Amino acid sequence: MNEEHEEHREQRAQGEPEAHHADPAQPTQGPPAEPDPRPQPQPQPQPQPQPQNAGEDPSDPPAPATPPGQVQHNNVNQYFYGELSASGAQFGIGTTGSDNARRRAVGRLDSGEADAILAPYVKPACFEQAALALQQDGVVVLFGPPGTGKRSGAVALVDALADGSEYVVLSPGRSLDDLASGRVAFEKGVGYVLLDRMGEDSAQTADFDWRRVRDTVREHDARLVVTTVHPGDGAVVESVRHVPWQLPDLTAVLRVRLVRAGCVRDTVERAVSLMPGGCRIAEVAAAAERIACGAAPDEVWQDYGSSAAQPVRDWFARDRTPQEWAEVTTLAFVNGAGYRDFETCQERLESWVAPAFPAPVSEEEQAEVARRTVDRRQSLSRNELVAVAERKNGPLTRTALVFPHPQYRQWALEELWTKRSTPYWNGVRDWLGELVAAQPGLGLQLSVAQGLALLTRPAFDEVADNYLHPWAGGAAGPAGQSTATLVLQCMCLDESLAATALGVARGWARSPDPALRSTAVAAFSGALGVRFPTDAVTTLLRLIIRRGGLPVDAAFALAGLVAVLAECGQDTGAVFRPLAYRLRAQRETLTGQHKENLLGAALTVLRARDARTGRLVCASLMERDGRQTASIGELWAGVLDNLPRRGRAVAALNATLRELPAVSERPEQVAERFGGALGEALTPGDGPPLAAALRLVAARTDGAAGPWVDIFLTAVLSTED
Structure with a gap:
């Protein structure tokens, strides 16, 4: 499958968008949190660079103020990645650490990734049955619970039966109609894998739709393996065989x-x-x-396995006091806090869950409750599921309350869900809502998000209905929206939960509620966008151009996604290519909000700055990944072609050239390559006017870009011939 071709297939005409009059310079930086008495269990991130940097042209207009209710996604996403990069970070989700969130889950598998799956592969007993179905039909569906090896089995199947040695992973958001109608460009001899497919299709037409998929794959002489948890969502499917998958030995x-x-x-x-x-x-x-x-x-x-779970199960098998229940519940969501912060959170939880326990009646019972309250810290020291860790915080060492083993956190949440009834969980819901709404630091938000992400395994509906959806809709304020975003980012750490996170965010993006759509935008600008870049860009572009969309928010998110993709070493062309494609499609359109919104988004992306370094992302990319220069040049040509934006675009272009010496040891080579790419993309005759305008802007500034402007314009004008 040609990934760019698939992206282009997605670029269909959308509804008329709403206008936006702002032209933001970069992703919005959230304001610092107000002082709050709630605990701050983890070190806070370093201050982010201010909008105006030494490398930025002072003529650039400032970014507009963040609209009320907009999620502060850039701070959240940058902090998330900073924490994930920390040495020894443990979240208890999956087994592959932060690498999962830092690479895409779709697209062509490179040879190294394919070899890592295939070299140690052991076939289960059901492998031959699935291979026969794939050979005969060209399509097979593997179904079974998470953790049974469906992903590696799917790759092994296409490796065994596809004619070529290319393997492509498709987005779990692909519908049967997408697969059957040409939105996926199947290629001869290529093996395709669709992991954790979302069951959003009609049960009444399922067999007919699967038949269309089978015929399309056969027509292109390709192979397709689909994996899912549920066999057919209640539908009877005879056209494509669904094979129950089993663990290998x-x-x-x-x-x-x-x-x-x-x-x-x-x-x-x-x-x-x-x-x-x-x-x-x-x-x-x-x-x-x-x-x-x-x-x-x-x-x-x-x-x-059971070795990790047994000590936790043994603890829960014994009678426990309300205080002990609260200790473990607090630890599951406020992990890594010091004693004072932890006890403050625990005390608030106990007040919320009190109705779930019988009230003390006798004087002896009341005295025991009072004694336990006074003896809170000693009770923690006696709890086998609570350990004390010493953590370095700069030159100091601080005390943190944690589980004895990180894996205990997952099992404790599963036991809590099994053992405690609705009144208790109502109290937990209200406690966490209060905690998050108080605008805690990002460290505490991340800890709560980790706990909720782990709780999705035994109780997804509980998390979705009582936390994700209400918080994303603004029930716990802006901090609740950003915490909901962090939950999805944490779910991306687990191969078995990433597709679920994608489905949740897609649902928010389609909602008529602007708060839910804003939270979806924030989610797609971070780890979720890295894992599923085509889905993210398609969703964000639709919100930019559709009537009633969120053009400013989505433009910020595209810029933020480019920055995060660049930081992770992933393909930023996943943003540049479809955006350039849509600009080309609008080139002959004289005016209209559709075009205005796209131009605004393109300029926002081109002027995006890395939140850590303050450097222009596109300038750095042209040095690190020369393959992106052509796409960046095409975006600049589309923006410069628009007369109302030309002044701002030329100023931003000058700022980009000024920054080249800071991001490259060979700025003259980058400037020359950049100029050639832009010249090739410009409309014939636009080179000389651009040269005059850019020289004028460069002369008005401090002249730092002078040498690079001359090299750049020489390359631009050379294409006029």
């Missing part, structure tokens, strides 16, 4: 991985003999990697 998986890593026989056999039950494939892979690096098998297995 996990001891065989472990042996293969350890032998490939060069472990000696004794180590391999000891690791196999100690492997606990209840492990997922990803856990076995993670354990094998640690053992291969020299860790003792008996210590490693304490963190996985």
